[in-house]
Amino acid sequence: MICQNRPLPGPRKAPFRPGYLGLLLGSLLAATSPASGQRLSPLHAAGPKTVDATGREVVxxxxxxxxxxxxxxxxxxxxxxxxxxxxxxxxxxxxxxxxxxxxxxxxxxxxxxxxxxxxxxxxxxxxxxxxxxxxxxxxxxxxxxxxxxxxxxxxxxxxxxxxxxxxxxxxxxxxxxxxxxxxxxxxxxxxxxxxxxxxxxxxxxxxxxxxxxxxxxxxxxxxxxxxxxxxxxxxxxxxxxxxxxxxxxxxxxxxxxxxxxxxxxxxxxxxxxxxxxxxxxxxxxxxxxxxxxxxxxxxxxxxxxxxxxxxxxxxxxxxxxxxxxxxxxxxxxxxxxxxxxxxxxxxxxxxxxxxxxxxxxxxxxxxxxxxxxxxxxxxxxxxxxxxxxxxxxxxxxxxxxxxxxxxxxxxxxxxxxxxxxxxxxxxxxxxxxxxxxxxxxxxxxxxxxxxxQPAARQAFTKLTIPGTIAATDYDLGRDGVAYHDDFSARTDYRDYTPHNQGGAYRNDGVDIIKSPDMPNGFAVQQLATNEWLTYTVSVATPGAYKVELRLHPGAEAGRLRLQLGSAPVGTATVPAGAAWTTVTLNTPALPAGQHTLRVLVEAPVQQLGWLRFEPAATTARTSE
Missing domain, CATH: 3.20.20.80 (Glycosidases)
Known part of the structure; x- marks a missing residue:
């Protein structure tokens, strides 16, 4: 097995995190910077390790x-x-x-x-x-x-x-x-x-x-x-x-x-x-x-x-x-x-x-x-x-x-x-x-x-309920941690299948396409059965909500299920169709604080643009 290089035209270490190497260098290197009149320590090999002049390993x-x-x-x-x-x-x-x-x-x-x-x-x-x-x-x-x-x-x-x-x-x-x-x-x-x-x-x-x-x-x-x-x-x-x-x-x-x-x-x-x-x-x-x-x-x-x-x-x-x-x-x-x-x-x-x-x-x-x-x-x-x-x-x-x-x-x-x-x-x-x-x-x-931070899941951006959540703003993290997609990485140089069918916005396995009608200009597409997305959200006001989902149906009926943590929030049935539409569901009372919102695909949907949470009481008064 070989690992090809260019795209064709076509003992255990501590985890790596922002600032970690700065701390590592502070302890491993014998000097700081030329600007302060000091210099980095020269490196050499000591068996299978690279070390500085004091013998401390530098990776x-x-x-x-x-x-x-x-x-x-x-x-x-x-x-x-x-x-x-x-x-x-x-x-x-x-x-x-x-x-x-x-x-x-x-x-x-x-x-x-x-x-x-x-x-x-x-x-x-x-x-x-x-x-x-x-x-x-x-x-x-x-x-x-x-x-x-x-x-x-x-x-x-x-x-x-x-x-x-x-x-x-x-x-x-x-x-x-x-x-x-x-x-x-x-x-x-x-x-x-x-x-x-x-x-x-x-x-x-x-x-x-x-x-x-x-x-x-x-x-x-x-x-x-x-x-x-x-x-x-x-x-x-x-x-x-x-x-x-x-x-x-x-x-x-x-x-x-x-x-x-x-x-x-x-x-x-x-x-x-x-x-x-x-x-x-x-x-x-x-x-x-x-x-x-x-x-x-x-x-x-x-x-x-x-x-x-x-x-x-x-x-x-x-x-x-x-x-x-x-x-x-x-x-x-x-x-x-x-x-x-x-x-x-x-x-x-x-x-x-x-x-x-x-x-x-x-x-x-x-x-x-x-x-x-x-x-x-x-x-x-x-x-x-x-x-x-x-x-x-x-x-x-x-x-x-x-x-x-x-x-x-x-x-x-x-x-x-x-x-x-x-x-x-x-x-x-x-x-x-x-x-x-x-x-x-x-x-x-x-x-x-x-x-x-390869092992972490963290918010991609600040998301608040009530409010509108762009489908493409799911959490940062690995497949199986922040999202799940049927195909999220190439591991065979002979397979040219793109991990992001659409190639837009982000570099995950999630398929994202440009969509000018969406507020941020992008939508998640090709949502297949058993795929899912997670969002770190802050519920500012506890209570029940009306949720609108802006989406593009497929040729057959689709279904999306929402969870807040492990608690069910609701299921949206998506009628078959060829044009963008908005479907709604009503939630039970949601507790205030930071939570993980998960959107699970139970039956395929072509595209998902956003989810909008509005307090159910406000919605009811508005409709009177």
């Missing part, structure tokens, strides 16, 4: 800031453009190169800022994984040479000329020669400063390696698949690998003494390295490059944690275990897993012990090899899946970096960017730059709750 739980320093088309809602270079290619058809470069400067200045990092810290996260594109470490002249390939990527001579130019710069020592002038260094320095001020660590992630580490255009941004492993220059060198080593040597030289950087993630998600693509079936190419990278960084006297990622989107480690690496020292290595669309149960296991995305395999690998493991990416699913994954990882003392902080018009990210139109128009680009700013993003509170 990193945080967020990826993807889509920023490497654009991914699905994050920006430009799926037809497929990758960053294709987005840039399309822009070059409508504007001069100087204007394109100006747009990218503005985009990188605004998409992620200190405000975003401060927000993550307030939620209780203690690290940020920073995905980087290698072209951020090219000079403007060198990036221009790559842009010339972008204009005509199907012309082999263009790519060959670019590779030969890279080779010349490599031989002449012109690649990464003046770090202070490179955009990538400036962004790393800023993120490190922002994070350190919040007692947060940073993971440097080479997300798009020179030549491309696989076949997925979004994360490789490569011109030809697997060129990192295949492309030779005129001297017969695997030149992209040489460049990758030199890049990490430069980074090690600059950051070897920076304790706020937790670890280096050498290459993000290598994948499809196999015999079908002309490579070995047992990761020999990965072993060779990782061994070079580890020795190169250590030769720089850099003792940072070094994370390696397996084949198959970062999960498969045949020939990559510590005993197989051809290195002088295996100290301070971390092994990675990326967990998407796979089971979170303890009994789920893969027969290949080197395939470690499943919880049982991940734990067994850590214990066998006595190395720390870290889930560098996880997410892209429902809140139910998020909470189950977080609980499973937290219980095993395994840290994680959630993917991703921002996404256009999506409930799966922590922050939702409003739709902006087309990136290929001036109006669309201006709207994107505006909408992506933290102050203009919508906070998906349900996602935050699933990650920081």
């Amino acid at each position: 990193l739980r945080g967020y990826n800031v993807g889509g920023w320093l490497l654009q991914e088309s699905y994050i920006l809602g430009t799926d037809t453009l497929n990758s960053q270079w294709r987005i840039k290619q399309a822009l070059l058809r409508t504007m001069p190169e100087a204007e394109v470069e100006k747009f990218y400067r503005q985009y990188r200045q605004q998409f992620i800022t200190k405000a975003d990092i401060d927000f993550l810290a307030r939620q209780g996260f203690n690290c940020v994984r920073l995905p980087l594109h290698y072209d951020l470490f090219l000079t403007s002249e060198q990036r221009h040479a790559r842009t010339e390939v972008i204009r005509e990527p199907q012309t082999p001579q263009k790519l060959t000329a670019y590779v030969q130019q890279l080779s010349q710069w490599y031989d002449e020592g012109q690649l990464f020669a003046n770090p202070r002038k490179l955009d990538g260094i400036r962004f790393i320095d800023e993120v490190v400063k922002w994070c350190a001020a919040n007692n947060m660590y940073v993971v440097l992630d080479l997300h798009a390696a020179p030549g491309g580490q696989g076949t997925d255009r979004n994360i490789n941004d490569n011109f030809l698949p697997l060129d990192l492993w295949k492309r030779h220059d005129a001297k017969g060198r695997l030149i992209y690998q040489d460049i990758t080593v030199r890049l990490w040597e430069m980074l090690a030289d600059r950051y070897r003494n920076e304790p706020a950087i937790a670890m280096y993630d050498f290459i993000n998600e290598p994948h499809n390295l196999n015999a079908a693509n002309g490579l070995t079936p047992d990761n020999q190419e990965l072993n060779t490059l990782y061994s070079r990278l580890i020795d190169a960084v250590r030769a720089r006297n850099d003792q940072h944690l070094l994370m390696i990622e397996g084949n198959g989107y970062g999960n498969e480690y045949t020939n990559l275990t510590p005993d197989k690496l051809k290195v002088k020292s295996t100290a301070n290595l971390v092994y990675n897993a990326h967990r998407y669309w796979c089971p979170n149960t303890a009994e789920a296991a893969d027969p290949n012990p080197n395939q470690i995305n499943l919880l049982s395999n991940l734990t067994a690998f850590r214990d066998k090899w006595q190395v720390p493991v870290w889930v560098g990416e996880t997410g892209e699913n429902s809140n139910e899946w998020f909470a189950a994954a977080v609980q499973g990882l937290n219980d095993r003392g395994i840290g994680w970096g959630h993917w991703n902080i921002k996404r256009v018009d999506s409930g799966a990210g922590l922050l939702r960017i409003a739709p902006y139109g087309s990136i290929l128009t001036p109006q669309g680009r201006a709207a994107l730059l505006r909408n992506a700013q933290f102050a203009n993003c919508q906070i998906n509170r349900d996602v935050a709750a699933a990650l920081t």
Whole structure:
């Protein structure tokens, strides 16, 4: 069993809660922030644990800031453009190169800022994984040479000329020669400063390696698949690998003494390295490059944690275990897993012990090899899946970096960017730059709750009786705790069934659709037999009530039953129909105070918009 990564176009730990990591860091870290003249404590491996300089364990739980320093088309809602270079290619058809470069400067200045990092810290996260594109470490002249390939990527001579130019710069020592002038260094320095001020660590992630580490255009941004492993220059060198080593040597030289950087993630998600693509079936190419990278960084006297990622989107480690690496020292290595669309149960296991995305395999690998493991990416699913994954990882003392902080018009990210139109128009680009700013993003509170309080049920918003309750404002919490839906999480990467049929408003298994006629613009739909929703309500005035339910019937009669705590409130029979209607029921006397209101589906109803509670006495007087 494997756990695929990207959406296709198409001993026991304390529970994690807001503020918990702030307390954890206060006791575990030897220092506070650079702003106060102190620094975070450097991390290292001690057997299967990650510890600080005092030997105290630090479990990193945080967020990826993807889509920023490497654009991914699905994050920006430009799926037809497929990758960053294709987005840039399309822009070059409508504007001069100087204007394109100006747009990218503005985009990188605004998409992620200190405000975003401060927000993550307030939620209780203690690290940020920073995905980087290698072209951020090219000079403007060198990036221009790559842009010339972008204009005509199907012309082999263009790519060959670019590779030969890279080779010349490599031989002449012109690649990464003046770090202070490179955009990538400036962004790393800023993120490190922002994070350190919040007692947060940073993971440097080479997300798009020179030549491309696989076949997925979004994360490789490569011109030809697997060129990192295949492309030779005129001297017969695997030149992209040489460049990758030199890049990490430069980074090690600059950051070897920076304790706020937790670890280096050498290459993000290598994948499809196999015999079908002309490579070995047992990761020999990965072993060779990782061994070079580890020795190169250590030769720089850099003792940072070094994370390696397996084949198959970062999960498969045949020939990559510590005993197989051809290195002088295996100290301070971390092994990675990326967990998407796979089971979170303890009994789920893969027969290949080197395939470690499943919880049982991940734990067994850590214990066998006595190395720390870290889930560098996880997410892209429902809140139910998020909470189950977080609980499973937290219980095993395994840290994680959630993917991703921002996404256009999506409930799966922590922050939702409003739709902006087309990136290929001036109006669309201006709207994107505006909408992506933290102050203009919508906070998906349900996602935050699933990650920081995965076992809890809590009110989504304040609800009072008498009053109107939007059906979509059911409580925060897991399936079986706050609600029940027939399908609430994807656990098989081959199953593309959406957990929220309608995809609107919230990221749970509850099916929610846009409904302009509803006060909040949304309605719950496809309410099937035995599904239910709970609402934390405050009964301000005790007594009997008349309840109106605004709903859309189905082709057959439906039935909804209401409970307050365990006490029955009433049952509404819904006649079959094709138009919105309002049905009523009368309740017994309801006690004052805070209660749990539950709506149970005894027979299907197409949509439910709201429930309105009015005192029965007032209703009777009004009708006289």
